[in-house]
Amino acid sequence: MEQLINNRRSVRRTVLGQETFDGAGVRLTRVIGGPQLPQLDPFLLLDAFRSDDPDDYIGGFPPHPHRGFETVTYLLAGQVEHRDNAGHTGILEAGGVQWMTAGSGVIHSEMPQQQDGLLSGFQLWVNLPAGQKMTAPRYQEFDRQVIPVEERGDGVSVRVVAGRTSLHTQGPVSELVTPALFFDITLPAGTHFSEPLPERYNAFVYLIEGTLSIDGTTLEGGNLAVLDQGESVELTAHESSRLLLVAGQPLNEPIARRGPFVMNNEAELQQAFSDYQEGRF
Numbered sequence: 001m002e003q004l005i006n007n008r009r010s011v012r013r014t015v016l017g018q019e020t021f022d023g024a025g026v027r028l029t030r031v032i033g034g035p036q037l038p039q040l041d042p043f044l045l046l047d048a049f050r051s052d053d054p055d056d057y058i059g060g061f062p063p064h065p066h067r068g069f070e071t072v073t074y075l076l077a078g079q080v081e082h083r084d085n086a087g088h089t090g091i092l093e094a095g096g097v098q099w100m101t102a103g104s105g106v107i108h109s110e111m112p113q114q115q116d117g118l119l120s121g122f123q124l125w126v127n128l129p130a131g132q133k134m135t136a137p138r139y140q141e142f143d144r145q146v147i148p149v150e151e152r153g154d155g156v157s158v159r160v161v162a163g164r165t166s167l168h169t170q171g172p173v174s175e176l177v178t179p180a181l182f183f184d185i186t187l188p189a190g191t192h193f194s195e196p197l198p199e200r201y202n203a204f205v206y207l208i209e210g211t212l213s214i215d216g217t218t219l220e221g222g223n224l225a226v227l228d229q230g231e232s233v234e235l236t237a238h239e240s241s242r243l244l245l246v247a248g249q250p251l252n253e254p255i256a257r258r259g260p261f262v263m264n265n266e267a268e269l270q271q272a273f274s275d276y277q278e279g280r281f
């Protein structure tokens with residue numbers, strides 16, 4: 001009988017994001033959702049933004065719709081004000097997360113609150129399964145203080161935004177329709193990190209800063225590594241590093257997407273556009 005022991009995930013490929021503009025002229029780097037990596041089921045998009053030049057972000061994202069998936073905003077620096085057509089408002093601050101299930105439809109604005117200084121963070125889109133695309137909109141929003149930090153010794157730490165680590169630290173984002181985990185990991189130079197991941201999950205590492213290797217593949221800051229299947233991930237930091245480790249259960253469903261709508265087929269997309277244009281969101 002063949003048994004796989006300690007089957008570590010290697011790197012299937014690395015991707016360097018593409019600089020682009022979205023919203024009202026916000027400069028960002030599209031890492032998932034561009035031509036190089038259109039999706040990594042269940043993840044539809046990953047945008048990274050980081051600038052201390054207000055011209056790069058001050059326009060923000062004026063009112064726009066979403067249907068059929070979740071948007072996850074994770075902020076490292078700065079402040080973003082959020083406002084939707086159902087009257088939900090709030091300010092996302094550095095270290096906080098907003099996990100928004102757009103479901104059947106949300107029209108919202110995402111506007112930087114600050115006039116200057118560093119704005120840095122991410123937006124990740126997580127697909128919803130066919131049976132949940134028209135679910136009621138839902139927010140899970142958590143400030144920096146309530147996101148637990150798991151210390152693993154030698155200065156290795158894991159901010160657990162969503163999911164549960166092997167050492168049983170549970171992130172505040174819970175009861176996800178599409179099961180996923182989202183960890184923000186800090187590794188001093190020369191340290192290692194290893195963590196089991198559910199075998200059927202697709203997973204990626206986005207290196208925010210530093211240099212590290214995964215099973216012999218070296219990543220530089222700004223690289224995304226798509227991980228192969230396997231039971232665990234093992235990271236070795238060559239320089240002081242910070243990274244996102246994100247994994248989710250693939251949906252394996254057809255995707256029909258255009259702009260802010262992600263459905264399963266063209267008819268549903270057409271319906272989304274007409275519902276939006278005729279004020280049914």
Ligand code: MN
Pocket residue numbers: 061064066071108110
């Ligand atoms: Mn949005």
